[in-house]
Amino acid sequence: MVNAAGKFGPYNQPGPAPTTSAIGVGQARALPLGGxxxxxxxxxxxxxxxxxxxxxxxxxxxxxxxxxxxxxxxxxxxxxxxxxxxxxxxxxxxxxxxxxxxxxxxxxxxxxLTHDAEEAASLDAFHLLLECGLVAHGAGEVPAERLDGLRALVEDMDRTDDPAHLAELETRFHLDLAEVLGGPGIREFAADLLGRLCLLLPAPRPEAVRERNGCHAELLTELGRGATDRAVRAVKAHQRSRHD
Ligand SMILES: [Zn+2]
The missing domain is CATH 1.10.10.10 (Winged helix-like DNA-binding domain superfamily/Winged helix DNA-binding domain)
Structure with missing residues (x-):
């Protein structure tokens, strides 16, 4: 499906702004689904x-x-x-x-000059929901070998000190995670969110990526054993470390 906004159209059609979510992750100003x-x-x-x-x-x-x-x-x-x-x-x-x-x-x-922490927070909240949903959706059904590429990224992140390389690997991990759990269409969807975040936030600091990498490793372990609750907890812990 092709439309003015991209290949995978329906999710980013212009629509009314969502109001603050009952489960506490939404932002009144958020327009993550906006065109x-x-x-x-x-x-x-x-x-x-x-x-x-x-x-x-x-x-x-x-x-x-x-x-x-x-x-x-x-x-x-x-x-x-x-x-x-x-x-x-x-x-x-x-x-x-x-x-x-x-x-x-x-x-x-x-x-x-285009950084906007408030808009970034709303997109980030939406990205968190996406990942929690994907993890819950895929838990117990992800063949172990499909996580190998993600494990390799976690190892690479542990090994490098180069800030640009760390930021690259951090982004790559989340794109690949979306694809492993949701398929190529969901990867595009994640790419929309993460690309917009690249314009709204500076690249993460190396210490922050390293801290999050502990969450990545935990997520893969729990996904591998099909422990949905624990895997979702690792996704949420990753999100918290972004903002501390
Ligand atoms: Zn991460």
């Missing part, structure tokens, strides 16, 4: 690729046609979004034979 315009989608997916270090400041982005195809939106929307990002100083356009659209060297500095 992400095509332009916002381009921004958040580029931000996600930078967090994942698929592209880095100074790198050339794929052509607009390629991005349009990948994101399931029109090329004209992508062109307009890239133009806007150039005006904001996030991207640079260079003409000529070696030209194209490049990630600005000052990406981090410019993106820091």
């Amino acid at each position: 992400q315009s095509g332009s916002d989608l381009v921004r958040s997916r580029i931000a996600l690729r930078i967090r994942l270090r698929v592209v880095r400041p100074g790198d050339r982005l794929p052509d607009a046609g390629v991005l349009a195809e990948e994101l399931g939106i029109s090329e004209i929307t992508v062109r307009r979004a890239l133009e806007g990002m150039c005006q904001d100083g996030l991207l640079d356009r260079r003409r000529g034979r070696a030209g194209g659209t490049f990630v600005a060297q000052g990406w981090d500095t410019v993106v820091a």
Whole structure:
């Protein structure tokens, strides 16, 4: 299904703002389900690729046609979004034979201007619900070998001291978790949330990632044994460590 907001449309149709949730994780201001315009989608997916270090400041982005195809939106929307990002100083356009659209060297500095802790908290709360739901949904049915890739990421996080690599692995873990438990469509859904969070929050500090990594390890252990309650508890403990 293709619509203006992305490949997996129905969840991000514009709708009324949700009110504070009865179970205490919602935010009155939250619009996690609100529409992400095509332009916002381009921004958040580029931000996600930078967090994942698929592209880095100074790198050339794929052509607009390629991005349009990948994101399931029109090329004209992508062109307009890239133009806007150039005006904001996030991207640079260079003409000529070696030209194209490049990630600005000052990406981090410019993106820091869009940080918004309040909006981030509402998206984060929604991400927590997604993961709790996925864990409950998948508990007891996840073949052990499907967790191997996630275990390898946890080991990599324990081994590295590089802040950018830690932030990359942290994000990758949550994307892969969404895919293992929910399939490729849910990975896209998580990518929408995490990409938007990349624009709203600075990359996590290395100490924070290391602390969360204990929760990752626990989650995988409990998922492996089919202990739903304990696995959900590990997801919640991870969330708490984000905000301490
Ligand atoms: Zn994590």
